Amino acid sequence: MASNTxxxxxxxSKKFSRNLRRSMYYGAVDVFKSMLSIETQxxxxxxxxxxxxxxxxxxxxxxxxxxxxxxxxCGKSTLLRLLNGIYMPDRGxxxxxxRIGALIALGAGFHPLMTGxxxxxxxxTILGLSKQELHKNFDEIIDFAEIGEFLDxxxxxxxxxxxxxxxxxxxxxAHPEILLVDEVLAxxxxxxxxxxxxxxxxxxxxxxxxxxxxxxxxxxxxxxxxCLLMKHxxxxxxxxxxxxxxxxxxxxxxxxxxxxxxxTLVGIGDVILSNVFVYQENGExxxxxxEFGKNIIIEFKYKFLKKDSMxxxxxxxxxxxxxxxxxxxxxxxxxxxxxEIYPNEKIIPLGQDGKVEIRVINPRLFPQTFRLDLAIxxxxxxVALGGIANAALFNIVHPSSRQYLEYGNMTxxxxxxxxxxx
Amino acid sequence: xxxNILHSRDLIWQLxxxxxxxxYKQSFLGIFWIFIQPLAGxxxxxxxxxxxxLNPGDVGVPYPAYVLLGSSLWGLFMSFYSSVSSxxxxxxxxxxxxxxxxxxxxxQQMAQTIANFxxxxxxxxxxxIIFGIRPTWIAVFFPFTLIPIFLIGSxxxxxxxxxxxxxxxxxxxxxxxxxxxxFLTPIVYGPGVRGELAQLVIELNPxxxxxxxxxxxxxxxxxxxxxAYLLSCxxxxxxxxxxxRLFFLSEHKVAEKL
Numbered sequence: 001m002a003s004n005t006x007x008x009x010x011x012x013s014k015k016f017s018r019n020l021r022r023s024m025y026y027g028a029v030d031v032f033k034s035m036l037s038i039e040t041q042x043x044x045x046x047x048x049x050x051x052x053x054x055x056x057x058x059x060x061x062x063x064x065x066x067x068x069x070x071x072x073x074c075g076k077s078t079l080l081r082l083l084n085g086i087y088m089p090d091r092g093x094x095x096x097x098x099r100i101g102a103l104i105a106l107g108a109g110f111h112p113l114m115t116g117x118x119x120x121x122x123x124x125t126i127l128g129l130s131k132q133e134l135h136k137n138f139d140e141i142i143d144f145a146e147i148g149e150f151l152d153x154x155x156x157x158x159x160x161x162x163x164x165x166x167x168x169x170x171x172x173x174a175h176p177e178i179l180l181v182d183e184v185l186a187x188x189x190x191x192x193x194x195x196x197x198x199x200x201x202x203x204x205x206x207x208x209x210x211x212x213x214x215x216x217x218x219x220x221x222x223x224x225x226x227c228l229l230m231k232h233x234x235x236x237x238x239x240x241x242x243x244x245x246x247x248x249x250x251x252x253x254x255x256x257x258x259x260x261x262x263x264t265l266v267g268i269g270d271v272i273l274s275n276v277f278v279y280q281e282n283g284e285x286x287x288x289x290x291e292f293g294k295n296i297i298i299e300f301k302y303k304f305l306k307k308d309s310m311x312x313x314x315x316x317x318x319x320x321x322x323x324x325x326x327x328x329x330x331x332x333x334x335x336x337x338x339x340e341i342y343p344n345e346k347i348i349p350l351g352q353d354g355k356v357e358i359r360v361i362n363p364r365l366f367p368q369t370f371r372l373d374l375a376i377x378x379x380x381x382x383v384a385l386g387g388i389a390n391a392a393l394f395n396i397v398h399p400s401s402r403q404y405l406e407y408g409n410m411t412x413x414x415x416x417x418x419x420x421x422x
Numbered sequence: 423x424x425x426n427i428l429h430s431r432d433l434i435w436q437l438x439x440x441x442x443x444x445x446y447k448q449s450f451l452g453i454f455w456i457f458i459q460p461l462a463g464x465x466x467x468x469x470x471x472x473x474x475x476l477n478p479g480d481v482g483v484p485y486p487a488y489v490l491l492g493s494s495l496w497g498l499f500m501s502f503y504s505s506v507s508s509x510x511x512x513x514x515x516x517x518x519x520x521x522x523x524x525x526x527x528x529x530q531q532m533a534q535t536i537a538n539f540x541x542x543x544x545x546x547x548x549x550x551i552i553f554g555i556r557p558t559w560i561a562v563f564f565p566f567t568l569i570p571i572f573l574i575g576s577x578x579x580x581x582x583x584x585x586x587x588x589x590x591x592x593x594x595x596x597x598x599x600x601x602x603x604x605f606l607t608p609i610v611y612g613p614g615v616r617g618e619l620a621q622l623v624i625e626l627n628p629x630x631x632x633x634x635x636x637x638x639x640x641x642x643x644x645x646x647x648x649x650a651y652l653l654s655c656x657x658x659x660x661x662x663x664x665x666x667r668l669f670f671l672s673e674h675k676v677a678e679k680l
Contacts, residue, residue, distance in 0.1 A: 086521050100521075102521070104519060105520070111444050122440050127522075
């Protein structure tokens, strides 16, 4: 290991069992074997086992900051526990140079009935601080935690924010050379979050190495010098933070497509919609990933089983993946009024059956996943003749991740479109 | 391990203080509970003896003194066992969150057990004075007779602590077995002859000697069956050594099953 390396991890793996009973059985077998000094084969999966962390390697320089990102259950916390020495690796190797500290569970071992002051000593000793160190840092800790006159009140009377603040303050003042941080900035109010974040930045500048697990991509981008993206325990990207964050968003958008909400038929069944496609203009029909700023083609077929003399209207809804309405579009067979309410309305003739192709020009949808709803209604009536909710999903993608971050949910909803009916 | 314990004495002290303080903090009588509990036990036995509910046979000394010393020795054994056996499970949240020497959890529990026993012992010695019992010089060996009790109690505890994490049933089974074992040990009754089978079981039960000899050194100044006692001590020591090895081999494997 090079002298300026803080943590070197090679082929680190850890397996768990999905089945509680099996896990008990395996545990018993393992303990028994180690009792008799029989080597256990730890690098083979037994039935019902899976790799919670699989073949992770990285090297963190002193004073560097590694972000670890990935969706829930991808192995981030297990990785931190391995680094913190709580779990033993099943395979691979961890080399650590320097005193390690963890902001994983803030206020671990706090006793609710004891006062803040008593708990500072208790928690501090659990984290490995000596009495002298605690005495020395005591004022700084209470200063940072901002608990004021609550210092001598039992911590069970604390608000959850105060609780976390105190925990953070103690852990930070253990002055570790390597700090493991697991999504702790999510708690506490905005002010304190900022204070904690600034403290982390300052610690990094002072030479503390950081391993930072977070779902806040903006925090990761600001804090981390390198980044690791995990999925189902596997490292799928390791390197440049910006590219890693992009890869993460790409993963998310592809996952969204995979776990698309069930398309459901709506309406009374007088019309059938089919062959719904959303794709980039001049792009492939089957590819729902649309570059930011490019025109979108929405295409579907319709067939009236029964058509009476009523005027009909095609309704189109675009919603975010979470379900928030973004844009509604209507177009109908003939104008029934002056269209002041829906200035975007187009007038088109709908025959017995046909194909509709809508060209959305300059859509200004921000990069994320969207859902599309389709229906054909009699004009001005809310009962659909037929339609599909969640008819299609599509992603707006952008080569830079920045777009996703702060504006991920913001969408400009004014755009032009053209309609063709064949 | 010893080094580890010495190293984490600050931590042990803090944990000890935490449990000690929190145990009494929300009670009206507070710290007096330390004395009230053994006192209540003493009074119960004295009362039962005085009213003649119990007829334990002749034990040579006032019965309350006999039974109290015996039962608090048994209590010492039991709390060695139970504090060690539950140490991993009860500290599970801490173990999963912070990396610290786990011996501290065990040591802290032991310290607590010993502290409680000492208080208990003081009460019993006061009772001795009231009953006019005078221990002989042999009583200086009494502290040493506690060692095998510690060895077997914590030895059993360590085995169960490890297995319990994996198989929860074991704790219940052993606890059940131990409470039954208490009746097969002459604690509330004297060592006199009863049914043949009972006598055989009592004679084969190592706790008979471990508890009995400790009691007898203080009460009568003698050890009845020295040979059997030494054998039992040997057994206790080997149980302890085996389970110690088990505990340290498996402790880390155990953490992830918590």
